[in-house]
Amino acid sequence: MSGLLAVMAMFSPGPVMSALLLASAFALLAGNCMSNRLTTRQIREDAAKLSRSVDQLETAEGLAGYGRWCIEIEPRRHLWSEEMCHLAGLPPGTPPREDILERIMPEGMEQIETVLDAHAQDREPFAIEFEVAERGEGLHILRARARNVFSAEGVREQVFMVVKDVSETYALRRDRDEALERAAQAQREANTDALTGLANRRYTMAELDRAVMEARRDEKPLSVIVFDIDHFKQVNDRHGHPVGDKVIAMVGDIATRQAREFDIVGRIGGEEFLWILPDCKSEAALRAAERLRWAIEAGTHSAPIPSITISAGHAEIEAGDASLILFARADAALYEAKRGGRNRVAQAA
Numbered sequence: 001m002s003g004l005l006a007v008m009a010m011f012s013p014g015p016v017m018s019a020l021l022l023a024s025a026f027a028l029l030a031g032n033c034m035s036n037r038l039t040t041r042q043i044r045e046d047a048a049k050l051s052r053s054v055d056q057l058e059t060a061e062g063l064a065g066y067g068r069w070c071i072e073i074e075p076r077r078h079l080w081s082e083e084m085c086h087l088a089g090l091p092p093g094t095p096p097r098e099d100i101l102e103r104i105m106p107e108g109m110e111q112i113e114t115v116l117d118a119h120a121q122d123r124e125p126f127a128i129e130f131e132v133a134e135r136g137e138g139l140h141i142l143r144a145r146a147r148n149v150f151s152a153e154g155v156r157e158q159v160f161m162v163v164k165d166v167s168e169t170y171a172l173r174r175d176r177d178e179a180l181e182r183a184a185q186a187q188r189e190a191n192t193d194a195l196t197g198l199a200n201r202r203y204t205m206a207e208l209d210r211a212v213m214e215a216r217r218d219e220k221p222l223s224v225i226v227f228d229i230d231h232f233k234q235v236n237d238r239h240g241h242p243v244g245d246k247v248i249a250m251v252g253d254i255a256t257r258q259a260r261e262f263d264i265v266g267r268i269g270g271e272e273f274l275w276i277l278p279d280c281k282s283e284a285a286l287r288a289a290e291r292l293r294w295a296i297e298a299g300t301h302s303a304p305i306p307s308i309t310i311s312a313g314h315a316e317i318e319a320g321d322a323s324l325i326l327f328a329r330a331d332a333a334l335y336e337a338k339r340g341g342r343n344r345v346a347q348a349a
Contacts, residue, residue: 065083065087065164065165066083066162066163066164067080067081067083067084067086067087067162067163067164068080068081068083068084068160068161068162068163069081069084069096069144069160069161069163070158070159070160070161071116071158071159071161072157072158073156073157073158073159074157078096078097078098078101079096080096084096084163087132087140087142087163087164087165088104088132089104089132089140090104104132104133105130105131105132105133106133107130107131108130108131108132108142109130111128111129111130111131112128112130115128115146116128116146116159119146119148120148120156121148121156122148123148123150124147125145125146125147126145126146126147127143127144127145127146128143128144128146128161129141129142129143129144129166130142130144139167140165140167141165141166141167141170142163142164142165142166143163143164143166144161144162144163144164145161145162146159146160146161146162147159147160147161190202190203191203193252193266193267195245195248195249195252195267196248196249196251196252196253196267197252197256198252198255198256198265198266198267198273199264199265199266199267200266200267200268201266201267201268201269203266204264204266204267204268204274204276205268205323205327207264207266207276208224208264208274208276208323208326208327209323211264211276211278211323212317212321212322212323212326214278215278215279215317220278220279221279221280221281221282221316221317222276222277222278222279222280222316222317222326223277223280223281223282223284223285223314223315223316223317224274224275224276224277224314224315224326224327224330225274225275225277225285225288225289225292225312225313225314225330225345226272226273226274226275226312226313226327226330226331226333226334227255227272227273227275227289227292227293227310227311227312227313227334228269228271228272228273228310228311228334229247229248229251229271229308229309229310230308230309230310230311230338230342230343231308231342232244232247232270232271232308235247235306235308238306239306243305243306246305247300247305247306247308248267248270248271250299250300250303250305251271251273251296251300251308251310252265252267252273254292254295254296254299255273255275255292255296257295258288258291258292258295259275260277262278263275263276263277263278264276274327274330275288275289275292281316282314282316282347285314285316286314286345286347289312289314289345290345292310292312293309293310293312293343293344293345296308296309296310297309297310297343309342309343310343311334311337311338311342311343311344311345311346312334312337312344312345312346313330313331313332313333313334313335313336313337313345313346313347313348314330314333314345314346314347314348315327315329315330315333315347315348316348329348329349330348332348332349333346333347333348333349334346
């Protein structure tokens with residue numbers, strides 16, 4: 001027994017050993033606490049960095065005018081960034097609840113759903129455009145670049161969108177298109193005879209210059225027909241100028257229907273007209289002039305206006321003819337037709 005006690009005494013801690021053991025335990029505990037404090041501080045620092053990064057991202061998105069919108073498929077839920085509130089015309093912090101979306105996007109949500117259904121299996125980004133009704137400012141057009149997010153099993157779980165307001169782009173495009181249309185309309189009006197809708201004298205003579213140059217370049221025939229209304233002064237004297245205007249307008253309409261698609265028919269004087277027929281020889285041009293003469297005589301005879309006839313002169317381009325010479329030759333043939341009794345077609349010598 002005394003031997004056992006002696007052995008136990010050898011392994012039992014004395015005052016010094018107990019102090020060492022307690023010191024070691026306190027050191028280990030202090031080390032663990034220090035480690036926990038370091039870990040907590042690191043987490044706090046990382047969280048602060050992440051928060052700053054998020055703030056910087058939202059600031060950058062705000063400056064660029066981009067918002068983020070995530071649509072979770074099942075169950076359906078909407079999440080968006082602060083900038084989306086601004087794009088949607090909502091107060092900051094407004095959540096994208098279904099009732100709010102339906103209010104500001106009465107047709108936009110249907111537009112989005114239609115596109116999402118069409119691109120349900122797409123792995124590549126796709127575009128969506130939709131309208132947002134902003135209070136007091138009418139409709140805004142938003143454009144999104146969207147991408148599906150799939151699970152490992154291939155099930156679409158989310159649609160992530162980056163959204164921008166493109167209303168100004170549409171407005172600029174509309175303004176540009178309207179400006180171009182106004183310019184084109186002004187050009188048409190500058191080139192058009194208001195009474196008949198035909199080309200006016202300035203434009204018709206410019207087209208004659210162009211037709212002559214093309215005929216020479218391509219070595220193709222070119223014919224012109226000059227015609228006017230017989231005894232038109234009597235129409236005005238007997239029936240008045242308003243009736244005379246109706247006669248001129250009807251002659252222009254009949255002439256337009258007789259012309260080919262690439263012909264030019266213009267009003268070059270009070271009751272005088274010029275018909276330019278590219279790639280047309282004399283024989284075909286003379287037949288066209290006769291058809292026109294007959295159509296005007298028959299058409300006005302059955303219309304509620306005075307019955308009239310026309311006289312016409314034809315000329316085909318010859319070597320050395322400038323546009324004014326070609327026109328003068330056809331005009332001389334017109335007066336030859338008048339001297340021959342009117343209501344006829346004459347060919348230039």
